[in-house]
Every structure is written in structure tokens, then in C-alpha cells.
Amino acid sequence: MQSINKYTFKSKALFFLSLLSVLFFASCEDVVKLDLENGPTKLVVDAEIIWQKGTTGNVQVIKVSKTAPYYNNTTPKVSGAQVKVENSNGDIFTFNETEPGSYVCNNFVPVLNMEYTLSVTAEGQSFKAVEKLTSVAPIDRVEQEIHKDGVGDETIEIVYYFKDPADQTNYYLADFKSDFLLYPEYILTDDELYNGNEINNRFTNDDDKIVPGKTIDITHRGISKNFYNYMKLILEIYGGSPFSIPPGNIRGNIVNTTDPNNFAFGYFRLCEADKVSYLVK
Known part of the structure; x- marks a missing residue:
């Protein structure tokens, strides 16, 4: 869906892990602390x-x-x-x-x-x-699906559906929380291409931590x-x-x-x- 953007903490975490790896191999004896300017x-x-x-x-x-x-x-x-x-x-x-x-x-x-x-x-x-x-348009239903990647590996996706009102322009912010997430994951949605239609938002986890027995808390805002x-x-x-x-x-x-x-x-x-x-x- 072109109008949906998903953001997670993982991108920043990977950046800092990469940075720390470079610093570690550059000097195994010295503790490196970046001198950051305070505003x-x-x-x-x-x-x-x-x-x-x-x-x-x-x-x-x-x-x-x-x-x-x-x-x-x-x-x-x-x-x-x-x-x-x-x-x-x-x-x-x-x-x-x-x-x-x-x-x-x-x-x-x-x-x-x-x-x-x-x-x-x-x-x-x-x-x-x-x-x-x-x-906000209410959540109509929540489903789970199996997603297969290019090599056949399967992951669970959680999908929620809602009907967008046809008589107005709408913007939505959703967050997903669970005990395996350090931070919530967020999805921004607008109805520019889907005004008046059913919209679905999908949540998955690249670390395969969405498993049976886990609870996913969804907050869907207007x-x-x-x-x-x-x-x-x-x-x-x-x-x-x-x-x-x-x-x-x-x-x-x-x-x-x-x-x-x-x-x-x-x-x-x-x-x-x-x-x-x-x-x-």
C-alpha cells in the first residue's frame, strides 16, 4: 500500500551496532566515548x-x-x-x-x-x-496470515482491517506493542488512494518473534x-x-x-x- 509507512527501532539499533563494531576492532584496549555537542x-x-x-x-x-x-x-x-x-x-x-x-x-x-x-x-x-x-474508523477485524519470503521461509503477519469513511480525508497512526519489542512499532496511513474503501495494516517481525501464545496490542488512532x-x-x-x-x-x-x-x-x-x-x- 503506497500510502502506508512503517517505522521500527531496528534501523537505529543496527546503525549503532555497526558503529560499535568498527570502534571495537579499531581499538581493543581503549574505551571510546564520542564527544557529542550538547545543545x-x-x-x-x-x-x-x-x-x-x-x-x-x-x-x-x-x-x-x-x-x-x-x-x-x-x-x-x-x-x-x-x-x-x-x-x-x-x-x-x-x-x-x-x-x-x-x-x-x-x-x-x-x-x-x-x-x-x-x-x-x-x-x-x-x-x-x-x-x-x-x-477514527473502528477496527473491523484482526487476522493472522503466513508470509513466505523468496527462499520459502515463513513468518506470521498480524493484519487489522478498517473501513475508511468516504466523506472526508483521514489520517491514521497505529502502534503495535508486545513483550518482545523494546519500543512500539508505528504505522502511518492516509486515505489518499483508498478513500471510502477498506484499508488493512500489517505487522510482522523480522526476528520471527511473533509466535503462538504471544499477545499483540494494537492502538489505532485518528x-x-x-x-x-x-x-x-x-x-x-x-x-x-x-x-x-x-x-x-x-x-x-x-x-x-x-x-x-x-x-x-x-x-x-x-x-x-x-x-x-x-x-x-
């Missing part, structure tokens, strides 16, 4: 409002942290921030800090196609972002065109978990209203989602 510290706002079908969607979480040098093993959490979301009716939903850097709202009201404004005040800076809550373009750029550059470490200077929709040059990383998005757990047979 300015930036605020990171992980703000996904996700409304799972069949739930009220009232509990939502927004995380606020900071960028850190590459070799740091921890992500600096930002405490004491003020976080709220306001809808176009003027209703305000306050997110209270429940643990360092994690802000929770227990009375959020999701409404499809309604506009919401995120406001974050942290460390003397104010940030805002505006986005609409995007609907997303805006702007977020689609943002995710496409991030996944093309980074190829892995898109919210753990912001790659490069890719700017989202979060604007610093105190100092426009001191922008934050992250993207405020509101997605309706359908979730399915599939047990491999």
Missing part, C-alpha cells in the same frame, strides 16, 4: 489526549520534562508546572501533578471535532498549542494532517520511539508565548482511538 536544554511536553472507543475518556495524562545530554540515563522531570486544557466552549480542565513531571486530569470531556487549547506554564515560561479532537506530517518527519529521521528523545530541532505545535525563540519539543494532539489485543494462534 541548549529544551522543555518537552508529551501531550496526547487519547479517547479510547467505549470509554468516557475522562482520565488523561500530560508529561512535562526536559532534554538531556545523549549519555544521560534519565530524563529530567519538570515539577511545579501549571497545566490546563480549555475547549472552544470555555470549559477548563486542570491537570494536577501526581508524581514528578506527570500531570493528570480526572474530569476531561472529549468531544469529536471540538477545538482544544493547551496551556503550560513552567520555569517562568508560558506555552500554548491548539488542536482538534480527531475521530490524527490531524498536521500531526501526520510531524510524525512522518520524526519517524523518518529517528526511526524509533518518537517521544522518548526529541530528534533534532523538529518543532511541533507548542508555541512559547513568553519567548518565541525558546520553543518546546512535543506535539499537542487529540485522538480518538480503537484498541485491540490479539492473541497469536
Whole structure:
């Protein structure tokens, strides 16, 4: 399917393994640590409002942290921030800090196609972002298939199907999670060539770890065109978990209203989602 892009962590892992192999054989005695330049510290706002079908969607979480040098093993959490979301009716939903850097709202009201404004005040800076809550076509069914490669080796593919609405342009983001994956695998989809038709997304694993008894968790989201373009750029550059470490200077929709040059990383998005757990047979 031309309009589907799939990204995994594996491409980056292989790159670093190759790099480490070169360094190892170049010097078996010296420990090599690359001297990487550290950029300015930036605020990171992980703000996904996700409304799972069949739930009220009232509990939502927004995380606020900071960028850190590459070799740091921890992500600096930002405490004491003020976080709220306001809808176009003027209703305000306050997110209270429940643990360092994690802000929770227990009375959020999701409404499809309604506009919401995120406001974050942290460390003397104010940030805002505006986005609409995007609907999603439900998952109709999940199947598994046997895929044979050119030499006859067989692997299991997990395939889910959904019917794309014909009266609108749609963009989708899916992630697949399982206990054998270090990071989720992501698929971006648009309906440019398949508007109004049934679309299927396929998940397979090159290491043959999709075996009977494994559970695959699928989250299928409706997303805006702007977020689609943002995710496409991030996944093309980074190829892995898109919210753990912001790659490069890719700017989202979060604007610093105190100092426009001191922008934050992250993207405020509101997605309706359908979730399915599939047990491999």
C-alpha cells in the first residue's frame, strides 16, 4: 500500500551496532566515548489526549520534562508546572501533578471535532498549542496470515482491517506493542488512494518473534494532517520511539508565548482511538 509507512527501532539499533563494531576492532584496549555537542536544554511536553472507543475518556495524562545530554540515563522531570486544557466552549480542565513531571486530569470531556487549547506554564515560561479532537474508523477485524519470503521461509503477519469513511480525508497512526519489542512499532496511513474503501495494516517481525501464545496490542488512532506530517518527519529521521528523545530541532505545535525563540519539543494532539489485543494462534 503506497500510502502506508512503517517505522521500527531496528534501523537505529543496527546503525549503532555497526558503529560499535568498527570502534571495537579499531581499538581493543581503549574505551571510546564520542564527544557529542550538547545543545541548549529544551522543555518537552508529551501531550496526547487519547479517547479510547467505549470509554468516557475522562482520565488523561500530560508529561512535562526536559532534554538531556545523549549519555544521560534519565530524563529530567519538570515539577511545579501549571497545566490546563480549555475547549472552544470555555470549559477548563486542570491537570494536577501526581508524581514528578506527570500531570493528570480526572474530569476531561472529549468531544469529536471540538477545538482544544493547551496551556503550560513552567520555569517562568508560558506555552500554548491548539488542536482538534480527531475521530477514527473502528477496527473491523484482526487476522493472522503466513508470509513466505523468496527462499520459502515463513513468518506470521498480524493484519487489522478498517473501513475508511468516504466523506472526508483521514489520517491514521497505529502502534503495535508486545513483550518482545523494546519500543512500539508505528504505522502511518492516509486515505489518499483508498478513500471510502477498506484499508488493512500489517505487522510482522523480522526476528520471527511473533509466535503462538504471544499477545499483540494494537492502538489505532485518528490524527490531524498536521500531526501526520510531524510524525512522518520524526519517524523518518529517528526511526524509533518518537517521544522518548526529541530528534533534532523538529518543532511541533507548542508555541512559547513568553519567548518565541525558546520553543518546546512535543506535539499537542487529540485522538480518538480503537484498541485491540490479539492473541497469536
